[in-house]
Amino acid sequence: MEEEKKETVATEETKTEEAKPVEEAFVAKDVSVSELNETEVELEKADASYTATNIQVLEGLEAVRKRPGMYIGTTAGPGLHHLVWEIVDNAIDEALAGYCTEVHVTINPGETITVTDNGRGIPVDIVGKTGLSGVETVYTVLHAGGKFGEGGGYKVSGGLHGVGASVVNALSEWLEVEVHKNGGIYKMRFENGGHPTDRLKLVGKCEDTGTIVTFKPDPTIFVETTTYDYITIRDRLRQVAYLNRGITIVVTDARGEQKISETFCYKGGIKEYVQYINHNKVPLFEEVIYCEGSEPIELASGTVSHVYAEVAMQYNDGYSKNVYSFCNNVHTHEGGTHEEGLRLALTRVINAYARDNKFLKENEDNLTYDDICEGLTAIVSVKHPNPQFEGQTKTKLGNFEVRKILSGIVGDQLNRFLMENPKTAKTIMEKIVMAANARLAARQARDNMRRKGGLELTTLPGKLADCSSKDPSVCELYIVEGNSAGGSAKNGRDRETQAILPLRGKILNVEKAQAKRIFANAEIGNMIQAIGGGIDPEFDVSKIRYHKVVIMTDADVDGSHIRILLLTFFYRFMRPLIEQGYVYIAQPPLYKVDYHGKQYYCYNDEQLEVLKKQLNLKPGYPFQRYKGLGEMDDVQLWETTMDPKNRKMLRVTLDDAIAAEQVFTDLMGDNVEPRKEFIHENAKFVKNLDI
Ligand code: 0RA
Numbered sequence: 001m002e003e004e005k006k007e008t009v010a011t012e013e014t015k016t017e018e019a020k021p022v023e024e025a026f027v028a029k030d031v032s033v034s035e036l037n038e039t040e041v042e043l044e045k046a047d048a049s050y051t052a053t054n055i056q057v058l059e060g061l062e063a064v065r066k067r068p069g070m071y072i073g074t075t076a077g078p079g080l081h082h083l084v085w086e087i088v089d090n091a092i093d094e095a096l097a098g099y100c101t102e103v104h105v106t107i108n109p110g111e112t113i114t115v116t117d118n119g120r121g122i123p124v125d126i127v128g129k130t131g132l133s134g135v136e137t138v139y140t141v142l143h144a145g146g147k148f149g150e151g152g153g154y155k156v157s158g159g160l161h162g163v164g165a166s167v168v169n170a171l172s173e174w175l176e177v178e179v180h181k182n183g184g185i186y187k188m189r190f191e192n193g194g195h196p197t198d199r200l201k202l203v204g205k206c207e208d209t210g211t212i213v214t215f216k217p218d219p220t221i222f223v224e225t226t227t228y229d230y231i232t233i234r235d236r237l238r239q240v241a242y243l244n245r246g247i248t249i250v251v252t253d254a255r256g257e258q259k260i261s262e263t264f265c266y267k268g269g270i271k272e273y274v275q276y277i278n279h280n281k282v283p284l285f286e287e288v289i290y291c292e293g294s295e296p297i298e299l300a301s302g303t304v305s306h307v308y309a310e311v312a313m314q315y316n317d318g319y320s321k322n323v324y325s326f327c328n329n330v331h332t333h334e335g336g337t338h339e340e341g342l343r344l345a346l347t348r349v350i351n352a353y354a355r356d357n358k359f360l361k362e363n364e365d366n367l368t369y370d371d372i373c374e375g376l377t378a379i380v381s382v383k384h385p386n387p388q389f390e391g392q393t394k395t396k397l398g399n400f401e402v403r404k405i406l407s408g409i410v411g412d413q414l415n416r417f418l419m420e421n422p423k424t425a426k427t428i429m430e431k432i433v434m435a436a437n438a439r440l441a442a443r444q445a446r447d448n449m450r451r452k453g454g455l456e457l458t459t460l461p462g463k464l465a466d467c468s469s470k471d472p473s474v475c476e477l478y479i480v481e482g483n484s485a486g487g488s489a490k491n492g493r494d495r496e497t498q499a500i501l502p503l504r505g506k507i508l509n510v511e512k513a514q515a516k517r518i519f520a521n522a523e524i525g526n527m528i529q530a531i532g533g534g535i536d537p538e539f540d541v542s543k544i545r546y547h548k549v550v551i552m553t554d555a556d557v558d559g560s561h562i563r564i565l566l567l568t569f570f571y572r573f574m575r576p577l578i579e580q581g582y583v584y585i586a587q588p589p590l591y592k593v594d595y596h597g598k599q600y601y602c603y604n605d606e607q608l609e610v611l612k613k614q615l616n617l618k619p620g621y622p623f624q625r626y627k628g629l630g631e632m633d634d635v636q637l638w639e640t641t642m643d644p645k646n647r648k649m650l651r652v653t654l655d656d657a658i659a660a661e662q663v664f665t666d667l668m669g670d671n672v673e674p675r676k677e678f679i680h681e682n683a684k685f686v687k688n689l690d691i
Contacts, residue, residue: 057130060142061194064170068221071167076224080217081232083168087115087213090138090165092240092329094119095247096383100210105237106252107228110216118210121181124200133200135177135188139169140196168215169194171222175215180206193218230260238264242276243329243381245269270312270379277324277377281316284375284431285424289313291413295405297385305385307402311342311410313378315431319438320572321373325380327387327397333579336390336397338382341406346372348407349414350432359429367436370537374435380406461526465490465500470545477530477546478586478642479503481553481562485629485637489552492638499546501530503562524569533574541576549577550649552586552641554628567652583652588632588641592624593617601640603648 068075072082084105094100100119108114123134130137143164169175170193179186185204189197219226230253241249241264248265266272271288292310299305325332325339332338347369354360354367388398418425460466463486467475477499480486486502493500503523528535533544551566553559563585570577577583589601591608595615602608608623629637641647 057132057140058195061140061166061170064142064167065193065218065221068171072171075222077229080222080225080228081236083171083215083217084113084115084228084233085236086168087113087165087215088237088240089329091115091117091119091211092244092247094211095244101246102248102250104250104252105233106254107230107233108214109255111226111228111255112214112216113228114212114214116210116212118208121179121186121209122177122211124179124181124184124186133188135179135186135200136196138165139175139177139188139190140166140194142166165213166194171218172215173218175213178212180208180210180212183207234262238262239273239331240329242266242270242273242379243326245272270310270381273379274312274314274377277322277379278314278316281318281377284315284317284427287314287421287424289414289417291410293405293409293413295401295408297401299386307385307399307405308383309338309381309402309406309409311378311380311406313376315375315428316377318375319435320375321370322377323373323380324378325382325397327382327384327389329381330387330389330395332389332395332397333393334391334396337399337402338380338397338406341403341408342378342380342410343369344403344407345410345414349411349418350429353415353418353425354429354433357425357429359433367432368439371432371435371439374438375431382406459529461501461529463502463526464530465493466530467493467497467499468495469497472545473547475499475546476548476550477501478550478552479527479566480629481559482628482630485552485554488629488632488634488637489642490634492634492636493642494644498642499530501526503527527569531574531577533577536573536575539574539576541574541580541582544577544582547582548584549582550584550586552588552629554630555588555590556627559628570652578652581651581653585650585652586641587648587650588626588629588637590626592626593621594624 064071068079072079072086088103088105091100091103094117095103097119100117102118104114104116106114106116122138125134126132127134127137130141132140143166169190172193173191175190175194177188179200183205184202185206186200187203188200191197217226230251234251237249237251241247245266245268248263250261250263252259252261268275268288271290274288275283290310290312292308294306294308296304297307323339323342325335325342327336327338347367350372351360351366355362360367382397382402384397384399384402386399390396390398418428469475474497476497478489478493478501480489480500480502483502483504486500489500489502503526531544531546531549533540533542549570551563553562567578567583570583587603589603590605591602593600593602593608593611593615595617600611600615602611611617612621624631626632629641632640639646
C-alpha cells in the first residue's frame with residue numbers, strides 16, 4: 001500500500017513540475033520575500049532553539065521520545081488523544097487568525113488521524129533561521145508552530161496543549177503533511193518519530209488552500225492503547241466549536257462498517273453553550289446574559305497584544321453552581337484569575353443592585369457568591385497571548401491582569417443589563433435572595449444536627465464496621481448496597497484497613513433536593529460521618545478518614561442507579577474527593593466457571609469467551625452468572641472483589657466536569673428520555689484502572 005502511494009506521488013511530481021503557474025508560484029521569490037523576512041525577524045526575537053541545526057532538531061525530537069510524559073502528560077489513553085488536540089489546536093489558531101472556517105477530524109481505519117483545515121496552508125518557503133521549509137520547521141522544531149502565526153486576529157498558542165505539532169511528529173510511527181498553497185499541492189512524510197523521508201515536494205496543482213495532516217501514533221510509545229475513543233474526540237471538538245463561534249468542525253469515525261459523522265458550528269458561541277448545558281433544566285428567563293471585551297497588554301518582548309474575554313450566563317430553577325472557565329480553549333478546572341474576576345464583578349454588582357432596589361434591607365448581610373451561584377450556569381472564556389497555567393494539574397489560570405479585565409468587563413455590562421432589563425433583574429434577585437434564605441436555614445439545620453451529635457467527627461454511625469488502622473492513606477471505606485451483602489463484606493474484609501458501611505435502599509436524589517433536606521437524610525448522614533471531612537462548602541479533604549471510598553453495588557439496574565446517586569452526591573457535596581481520585585467503583589465478577597475443581601471468575605463477556613477458548617469448553621458447559629453481590633459468600637466476595645491482590649476497581653475521574661454535570665442532570669432532572677441513554681453511557685466518566 002505505502003509503496004504504491006509513493007509511486008503515484010513521484011509520477012505526479014514529474015508531471016506537475018512542468019506546469020508553469022505552479023512552478024512560478026513555487027519559485028516566485030519576490031512574492032514571498034517579504035513574508036520570509038517577517039518570519040526571520042520573528043525568529044530572531046524568539047528563543048535560541050531557532051538557531052537549531054539539523055542535529056539539534058533530531059536531538060529535540062529524541063528528547064520527546066525519551067520522556068513523552070514531560071510533553072503530553074501520559075502515554076496512556078489521554079496522551080494518545082492529546083496528539084489530536086495538538087494538531088487541531090494548530091488549525092483552530094489559523095481559524096482564530098481569521099483565515100480558516102472549517103476543520104475536519106477523521107479517525108481512520110488503523111487508528112490513524114487526519115486533520116484537515118481550509119486555512120492559508122503552512123508556509124512552504126525556506127525559513128531563514130532553520131534553513132528548512134516552513135512545513136519541516138513546524139513538524140520538527142519544538143515549539144515552532146505558534147510562533148509563525150503572528151499578526152492578524154488574536155494570536156493564541158493553545159495553552160496547555162501548546163507543545164507543538166513537532167511533539168506529535170516525534171511520537172508518531174509516521175506523519176504526512178499535505179499543503180495546498182499558491183496553486184500547488186506540497187507533500188512531506190516523516191517516519192520513526194519525525195525523521196523526514198525526503199524534503200517537502202511539490203506534487204500537484206490545486207485551486208484551494210489548506211493543510212491536511214495524517215499521523216499514526218507510535219505503538220512503541222503508546223504501549224497501553226492505540227485505540228481512539230470517538231466519544232472523547234466528539235465531545236472535545238463540540239466544546240471547541242462552542243468556544244470558537246462560527247468555526248465548523250466535522251468529526252468522522254471511519255473505522256466501522258458505517259461511517260459516523262457529526263458537524264458542529266455555533267454562531268452564538270458560548271451563549272449557545274450555556275443554553276446547551278441548561279437544555280434539560282428550566283431556565284428562569286429566555287435570554288443569555290453576554291459580556292465581552294478586550295484589553296491591550298504588553299508582552300515581555302515589548303510588543304503589545306490583546307487579552308480577549310467573554311462570559312455567558314443564565315439562571316435555571318435548580319440549586320447547583322455550573323461555572324466553567326476556559327483559557328485558550330483549555331478547560332481551567334482549577335479556576336484562576338478569570339473566575340476570580342467574574343466572582344468580584346458578580347458579588348459587587350448583584351449586591352449593589354439588591355440594595356439600591358430594596359431586595360436587601362439595610363440591616364441584612366451581603367449576598368454571598370455561593371448564593372449568587374445557585375442555579376447559575378456560566379461560561380468564562382479568555383484568549384490570552386501568554387497564558388500562565390498553574391496549580392496541581394496546570395489548569396488554573398495565573399495571569400494576574402486577567403482578574404481586573406474580567407471584573408471590569410462583567411461589572412459594566414452586567415450592570416447595564418440589569419438596568420435595561422428590570423423584569424429579568426427581579427427574577428434573578430428573587431432567586432438569589434431565596435438562596436440566601438435557604439443558606440441560613442441550612443446552616444441552622446446543620447447546627448441542629450451538630451448539636452445532636454450528628455456531624456461530630458467523633459461519633460461514627462452504628463452501621464459502620466470500621467477498620468482498626470487510623471492511617472487514612474491505607475484505609476478503605478466500602479459503601480455496600482444492601483444489608484446482606486454488607487454482612488458478607490464485613491466477614492470477608494481485611495479488618496485492619498477495610499471498613500464497611502451498608503446502605504439500605506436508595507439514597508435521596510440530591511439533584512432535586514435542597515440542602516436543608518439533604519442533611520436530614522439518614523443514609524447521607526451516615527456517609528458524611530463515616531468519611532469524616534464534612535460537607536460542601538466546608539468539606540475538608542485533609543480530614544477524611546479513608547483515601548479509598550469504594551462503591552460496591554449489584555451489577556443490575558438498581559445497582560447502577562444507586563451508584564449514580566452516590567456519585568452525584570460526591571460530585572455535589574464532596575467534589576475534592578472525586579478530583580483527588582479517592583472514589584472507586586468495585587468490580588464484582590459477572591461469571592464463575594467451575595472446571596476440574598477450580599473456580600474461574602470473569603468480569604466481563606470478553607473474558608468469559610477467552611476463558612471458554614482457553615479451557616476448551618464445549619458449548620453448553622455450565623457457568624454461573626452473578627446477579628447480585630448477595631450470591632457470593634464472604635470468602636468469594638473477598639477473593640474476587642475486595643482482596644487488593646486480585647480485585648479490579650475503577651477509579652472515578654472528573655476529566656470533564658461539564659460532561660459529568662450534564663450526565664448527572666440528564667439522569668436526575670425532570671427530563672426522562674436522556675436518562676436511559678445515560679445509564680448506557682455512564683461508564684464514560686469512570687476510567688479503567690487496575691489496582
Ligand atoms: C503561519 C503563517 C501562515 C500559515 C500558518 C502559519 C498555518 C499553520 C497551520 C497549522 C495547521 N494549519 C495551518 N494553517 C496555516 C500563512 C503564511 C502565508 O500567508 O503564506
